[in-house]
Amino acid sequence: GDSVTQMEGPVTLSEEAFLTINCTYTATGYPSLFWYVQYPGEGLQLLLKATKADDKGSNKGFEATYRKETTSFHLEKGSVQVSDSAVYFCALSDGSSNTGKLIFGQGTTLQVKP
């Protein structure tokens, strides 16, 4: 079945460092891809999405490009802030069910130190 694999965390960076969180997927068909962010004690918020190959999603300085050839959707940010500390989840739409169901990776914790 479809699945999402994220790099293990935690990822610890200094403020203003460059961020990459790797995400790869296996899927049948042509899923949409998402990044969600979860701040402590809160629900998930959609950070960005891409619906087809070569699309780039971007929001709040974060971006990710849908790479069909490498089945990847890596999250990047040029200069992280302490306020970016959170858990980041990569997800894809389950194309086999056509019900809007999402399949999530296990999450990557980002800690940004001042």
Place this chain on the structure above:
Amino acid sequence: NAGVMQNPRHLVRRRGQEARLRCSPMKGHSHVYWYRQLPEEGLKFMVYLQKENIIDESGMPKERFSAEFPKEGPSILRIQQVVRGDSAAYFCASSPPGNYGYTFGSGTRLTVV
């Protein structure tokens, strides 16, 4: 326009009791999804409902768990005879028809003691 409202935020139950988790979707959203997040894991799909219909319950445990989304009122996730392994965060999300643009609630954190 209020977001997705879940209550309670925290729920403590003794083993064998029942847990009822409520979710009020965003106004205009007729689709509701429930996900479970076990400690240190990602979210796992449980069930997808539309008003008065269960569309996909492929992620629901076969026993003790049930969900409904009545014509009026919130969606309810019900867990009977809770066990320690049910301790998790349960998230509800809603969306308009035909749209993957979920909005998640803040979750209910269930602790079984």
